[in-house]
Amino acid sequence: GDSVTQMEGPVTLSEEACLTINCTYTATGYPSLFWYVQYPGEGLQLLLKATKADDKGSNKGFEATYRKETTSFHLEKGSVQVSDSAVYFCARSGYSTLTFGKGTMLLVSP
């Protein structure tokens, strides 16, 4: 079945460091790919998406490129801020639902 694998955390960085969170997905069908972010005590918010191979999603300084050849959708940011501390979920679309990865907690210290 559909699955998404993302790196385990927590990822601990200092402010202004570079971020990469790895995500790979099963290649069945032609899924759309997503990154969601969840701040403490809140629901999940869509951070960015890509709907086909080689698309790049971007938002708030975060980027991810849909790589069909490596079945990957890694999340990157050049300079993280304390306010980026949250849990990040990678997801792929299926026939009727989204499949989520297990989530990666990011902790950014001043």
Add this chain to the structure above:
Amino acid sequence: DTEVTQTPKHLVMGMTNKKSLKCEQHMGHRAMYWYKQKAKKPPELMFVYSYEKLSINESVPSRFSPECPNSSLLNLHLHALQPEDSALYLCASSQVPPTDGYTFGSGTRLTVV
């Protein structure tokens, strides 16, 4: 309107109580979802409604009863819950199929005492 609204935000209930969680969207989405999320875990799918019909029930205990009165509303009726049912309950909506992803509500934090 690009929001999914969930009420209440917090709920404390006893094991013999009956309560309901409510979710509303006005995005024109025709699929709505209930998820359960425990601390430090990803959301777990409970139910999917597509065009107001229940299409997926992930073997959820009968003490959870979903209802979709119309295309904008989704309820989750709770009865005789257990302490282990304490969690964040998330509602989401999407197009059919969800190729543009879900829009989530902010959730109801449920505590069963």
